[in-house]
Amino acid sequence: MLIILVLVPGLGLSLLWGLGTYQLLTQWQAEKAQRNLGVAVGNVTVTLLLDLEQERRLTADVQADPGAANRGSLAAQRAVTDRAVRDARTLVHLDTAHGQKGLAAGIADTEQSLDALAEQRKAVDAATSSEQQAFDYYSEALDSLLGLLTALTHSSNGDTAALSQSLVDLFSAMDMIGREDALLARGWRTAHLTTEARDGLIDAIGTQEYLLQSRVAPFLTGEESSTYRALTTSKAWQNKKAVEEQLVAAGAGSASDRQEFARTRADWRTSVDKVQPQLLRIVAIRADSDTRVAADSVRHLRTLLIGLGVAGLLALALVVATSWRLTVVLRRRILGLREEAQELQTRLPDVVARLERSEDVDVDAEIRLLEPTPDELGELGRALNLASRSAVSTAVRQAQQHRGFERLLQRIARRTQILIGLQLKKLDELENKHEDPEVLEGLFDLDHLTARLRRYEENLVILGGGLPQRRWRRPVRLLDVLRAAQGEVQDYRRIEVEVEDEPWVAERAVGPLVHIIAELMENAAAFSRPPTPVEVRAARVSRGVAVEIEDRGLGMVPAQYAAANALMESPPQLDVLTHAEDVRFGLYVVARLSKGLDLQVELRPSAFGGTRVIVLLPESLVVGRPAEVPRPAVRPAQADVRPTGPRPHPPQAQAGGGSPAAADGKLPVRSRGHAMAHVTAAPSRERGDAYGSTGVQPLPQRVRQASLAAELRVPADEAGHGGQETRGTDGPPSRSGAVVGAFQRESRRARKADSALRPGLDGLPEVGSATREDRE
Template sequence: MSLRTALLVLAVVPGVALAALWAVTSGQTLLDFQRQAAQGQLAQKAGQPSNIVYYNLQEERRLSAEALARGGGPTDALRKQRKLTDKAIDGFQSLSDIATDDAPGEVRDAVRSARTAITQLPAQRTLVDEGDNDQQKAVYGYYTDLIAVDLKLFTALSHVDNGRITTLSQPLVGLFWAKEMISRSDALLARGWTSGKLSTADLREVRQAVSGQSLQYSTQIVPFLPADERARWQEVFAGSAWKAKTRVENQVLRPADPDRAGFVTLGAKEADWRGAMDEVTPQLVKLMEQRTDGVVAAGKDSVISLLIKVVVTTVVGLAAVIAVIWFTWRLSRTLRRRISRLQERAEELERALPDVVERLGRGERIDVESEARAIGNDGESGTSDELAQLGNALDLARTSALRAAVEQADQHRGFERLLQRIARRTQQLIGQQLKKLDELERKHEDPEILDGLFDLDHLTARLRRYEENLVILAGGSPHRRWRKPVPLLDVMRSAQGEVQDYQRVVLDLDGAPWIAARAVGPVSHVLAELIENALTFSRPPSPVEVRAAQVSRGLAIEVEDRGLGMEEDQLAAANELMSRPPRMDVLAHADDIRLGLYVIARLAAQHGLRVEFRHSAFGGTRVVVLVPDALTVPGPHSGPVAVPAPAAEDTAPAPA
């Protein structure tokens, strides 16, 4: 049996069995279940997004009133709140398009009204941005009407077929209205905080909103709440924030005579009101969300109860259910076994490919055919279905990936060899140029000419080091060799002479240690790169100090600058690079400013040097280079001598 046939059987047999099962189910019970489930989905898709719109519109109304009162256009808080409101509205509109297709007429009308009112929101915002305090009434009326439409939608969603859910939803609708009364008071008071006064008309609306919230809590909410929720609400009412809110309301609504313009001075402070509201609002929202979750959970329980009733009434279809289970189990077991084997082989492929790539990175030769073990055969002999074809496709993909990796590694190695060849030719020319400059320096005695020649000599030495960097990054080793040990001081001076702003470098050596001949070039190169890096990232004329001293395990050389320093993650990355230098793909890292660090890491790994980056007490960076005892030699009794010339390089032209 093919996989397609098996899947067809799995699709048809359960459908037929369930059709026979549902044929004997009570139609009315099924209709009740579908209707209540749809109502629950509607409440979840349309009701919960509208809750978010409700909260954001209330906050935007308050901030808009505050912006109009202060003048000067929208504040940053208002701009941020508008973005949150737009996001909530987008969610509401996208979900309400789908959720209200089969909704009751009352819900459709409420959603339609809300969507129509929302289209006017940009115009109202423009009115806030360009208007003044005279636009308060129009803006407040628009937001209040829009929120009222939202509350109408809440009321419509609470009218469901399940009477128990309707009863549970009644105090929830009252809670939203009570929260709206508080929010209206907040928005109205926002008009007067700036000037410290409100008109008598505004105070009248504040008094109505305060009375409305008290009426809602006493008649529509608290009497219908269960004991545990009622206790939580009582805790809110007894809290310090609610008392502070009430105290400010009493101060604002105290008996007072208006001035000639019809304004009454507010007898409260904005900070007291804002602090109370910022603490009360999250408490109210939390309790409202708990109540909402309780209603949703009760609705889900009701739907589940109906579902159980439907299942119980369909015992007649038990035989069909057993048949479905048997066929499904047999077919799924077969498919699961084959897919599991295929998955195991795919996971083996996932583990093997990185290992092959890593081996290629280390320079190993890989036989593609021996590595590409077939994973297409899943153990079912003679099968050629979709699973077998998938296995063959994975097998081909693995072979292609291995072949591509091998070819790419060969290309990288070829490029490295080409880069080394070009760099070594350039090194030969640089060596000849240095030799020629040395001859010219010996011939001329004119100070100006000598200064120019010395500058050219210095630039050429730096160019030689850069060419050596290319050789090192390409996997090779510089040609410069020393036949005899060299004093460390001369090595430090040699590194100093290969950087641009060498006058800022201060050398400090404790004792007179000597470096083995095979380590002179690497140590000098590492020091030159570190000194150049320190000079680059520190502002002139601050010095770069290079200190060296004998320690228990060798020589410790410190390069310390007074620049900007490095962040912790940069230090960690640099030290990780020093301890585990990766295989360098020069093309892939051509724009990396840390090429010098790669060179240092390569040389340190090749010659056993230890390099560690640390913070400097001067705010910059301190790098410690540890030269092991194996790379040092005891010096002769005589004083330090000049750096011996490196072994003569092969000046013959490189083969083309």
């Protein structure tokens, strides 16, 4: 196989040498042909260009003043032009295969324009062609010649192309002066220009100034620049510019304007006759420079072609001989290095895979170093050793940094959660201590904000690779899970919850599911305009329970839906630092939690224009209804006023002015933590008797953690460690002072009676009054 070391370099070098020689040969032939064509075509074209410009001016003189002198000058010029035309017609026989791009088309256009020259002359002599028609024909013929000169600038040599382009711009500027001369010839006799001629004159003056100042002067060097500077500072040039300014400023309508126009004729003719030879001198200098540069480039390419051809042959022979010599010497050593490299190739992917699984890797133990030797192959072995060690060390270091950052993030979040738990506990104490509705309203808002803040801190724990600490010890109704999630959303009043049947969720999935649903609800409420609702529906399906969250916002484009669903199917190992500016942290949290529970989350477009999210709970997370939890006895006097669980707030309790009374005429009793239950338990679509068997509508009551099922509630006197309560108010209560005072007195009386019953109910959860210990 090592024979390839001889054949491949020799064959490759041969191909490169042949390709390089062919390219140089082709380039040399092309530049040589382009140089020859440039000289042949350029000389003929420039001669015809100058002759046609002179004939255009004399034709305008004859049309303006058909005197014998003018006709004689025109006839003499036509004879000169005919000789230039005959020379130009020979260009069609030139071989332009290796010439400039567009050269053949330029020659064809010039030939076509010259075919109409005889007919145009007859029309001028018969006075059947107007001044403007003659002017347009000659201008178009000159434009075709300028196009032919422009085609000559398309050379493969960049220096030649740049010089040629400046030369064409100089010819274009001279053509503009010729146009001015032809247009002014119409009005010298009448001392008046038509509007059309005046507009053409102004355009020609502006184009000439632009070409000379922006396209020609910046690229002139040496003698060209000094000649141009002498031209522009000469008295003739200044007189020409003064005449142009006078002609542009004069309206040529009044008698004074006509007199001024007539006086400028002599100045114009004298200035132009002096300026044109100097412009032609600049043209000659630039043309010589162009020709010289093209010739130098051709000679350089020929020398380079010969030198590289000989050097390439010598290098090819040397490479073949050296490769054959080294093949025998290196055969054994190369085979040894190949075996070592193959072994290293199989070991490195395994190391990387172990790092991805968060396993500890010892760099020294994993890398097998190659034995170095004091020659070039030894250097290669040492380089392989360094590369292997660097790759593994870098991977290990990055993995350690990533895990360290995750631990730091979790530690900070856990400490913050402790403070949030203490804050929630303090809020519970303040809520139990104060009975002022306004104070309670503020405390409820703080409690709601704190619950949301706890969820955000749990987001940091999840993104850092951890799991939420909140745990449930019993299954929970799906409706209560959805309400608990609703309580952790800022704009919870817009969320409508509807659950078919009565599915229950396994205890291990309650905490993560509450977090997932809360994130999706928050996202739906945040990206839909208030007061549009966010509909949450849950029902059993063939593979478990499906929860649908649908908003009426702007939605996303199909690509965004595809990206989000791909994220839900395979959440990445998120590096928070790389997504610091991503506002969709909630989607990463949902993806991680749903992956751990084997939930299926899918985002789809909604019929309302927003987004519809479907969360599918598998059968393994859906359980049957557990046995009823024993509940404490309730005094007969309280049976018609204390709720047995979270219930909607009756409409009468929200109206201002007056308060409903119980059937026995007494105010409803408020036990600890039962004020304003309608705020925490959002109205559901479940049907049933919401006010007990008596039919009496109680005053609004607050039930602590009313969105949770009875199984989640524990005695109120147990210590709490942070929780899931969600409280808020729909607005300040509108009740009179007497009613509030009566409510407080009866509440205190009920608490005393309730405390008398508590010793016999130790260890049983109180309905509607639970601490957070059961969920953490």
